[in-house]
Amino acid sequence: MAHVAYSLDRVTFAYARGRRSASQAVIQELSCLVSSGRVLGILGPNGSGKSTLLKLLARVMQPQTGTIELLGESLSGLSQAYVAKQVALVPQETLQVFPFTIAEMVMMGRSPHHQGWGGWHWEDAEDCTVAHNAMDELDVRHLSHRLVNEVSGGERQRAVIARALVQEPQILLLDEPTAFLDLHHQLDIARIIQRLNHERGLTVILVSHDLNLASQYCDQLMLLDHGHIVKTGTPEEVIRPDVLAQVYGCTVLVDRHPQSGMPRVSLPV
């Protein structure tokens, strides 16, 4: 596919206050193209700007300089609701202090489709259909009347992805979708992401610490360090001992996954 989901041109972002290193930009002069219909994995050490980049793409925050184009339109000129109809963000932190049910939380994803007078609206039949389909797709329908904080981490993560699908986006952004999940749930989430990409042509951009997961399930990888792109390319091009040593500062072993043949990282003894 030749279509471009995102086009970033010399994007710089620094946290204005509340952080000590105010002068240090988290994202520095970053330029890249993200083609649509692919799964892009953003990798990098702690503090390399991965999550910040994702938040910039979701327009949760705005860059100080540089421009981001979403599907050919300048992101800063679009309304928040319009962006929310194109882009859905699955954040890392999904705890809820109030007793909302899973169904209520999933239904909140319909909000960008109802921007009326102060946002007050009632869900219509279409909203219910979309929400039910998304809950079926992520297998959380049976949890619909449970409270968000009563279900397990994996179930909550699936419900949050269902909420993102309810937005009916073209682009799905995931921040550490498998962090804090056990192996079984990691596999679940990874397969769901892959399925959404295959069946719906959803563009997926995910941030992960898990190099192996990214290598298995992403078409393209982007390796960040100190707000710069160190390397982009296919997993074979990025997951290489010399590239990883340069960024992470330690040598690792890279061999091939026995089933997929994709690069696999292991720590040295």
Place this chain on the structure above:
Amino acid sequence: MKPTLDAPSLSRVPSSPGLERSVSTDVMANRAAGSERMLTRSRWWVWVSSACIVVVVVFVGCLGLGIQAIPYSRIIAVVIDSVMGLSMKESSGDPSSVILLQVRMPRVLLAFFVGGSLAMVGVALQALLRNPLADPFVIGISSGAALGAAIALLFGIGISVGSISALPICAFTGALLSLMIMYRISSVQYGFSVYTLLLAGVVLNAIFSAFIMFLTSIADPNRAFGMYAWLMGTLTGPDWTTLGILVLYLGAGLIILGMHAQLLNLLTLGEETARSLGVEVERVKKSVFLAAALLTGAVVSFSGIIGFVGLIIPHAVRLVVSADHRLLLPLAGLVGGMFLMMADTVARTALSPSEFPVGVITALVGGPIFLWLLTNRQMRLGMK
């Protein structure tokens, strides 16, 4: 170029006829159990209208209680007469209708408006600060408003210009200021704990109380005594004009809050997530803060500091009915109003003919519940 693992993973997607069966049974199960929790228009109307009916019953009940016993048949006749628009002068010859219309009814209505507003401000602050223990009294917004009002009272700014008193405006300014301080404190660290906010509230309360104490000690004794009773939270002696002014202030605040009910739902997910769901967070925050400060300022300047209503009522409604702000906001308002009507009736009849501040009752009821929430419910509420 796709990893070769795709094919087996896709074939694992359930596509057998069994799926359809399980979906349809799921729908049935949802109809039976789950859907009653989901908010629909009809469910909203059922809850709000039944709450309104209970409010009317409690209202009439509270009117009947007092030093002078008035039979309920008389009360209902007077209420219906005044609602139907028959002039008050017509029935003014009768002492019981004078007591009802000029003394009790304004007072009970004041209790209803104050209680309802406090509960709704509590709901809004809790959503905005993502903290189920936020309450205008606990986190120091009420004392901020009280300080503003005290400055106005003691330095004579409170003298009204025409019929518009500067008192609510000073109280509003105080409330807004303390709300902004609180908000800054709560947004300093990412993922702040609920306790940070409570501690900050305690300190803010202490600072504002110190200022108020200082002001009362330099003021002339007559004024200071009146202020003392007022600081405890009291609903004595409103007339219809005062009530009308209060309703004007409250109406503006309540309309703003009500409009943003759906967006408050989204704000409970956190500011960043709310933004990613299309909410113009800054604009919503500003309006809700203004509305909360307006309501707190107006309520405090007319009734003093009444604590804990904004804490226990929203919590109870959430537990029993729904966390959805479209229903939570109006229901908390109605139930909060009802609660304060009853509390005030106890305050003015329990030790009849003398009475004590209604703030005593709300603190005695709300304080222990607050402590219980702090210790028992924190696990389920997912607090850190």
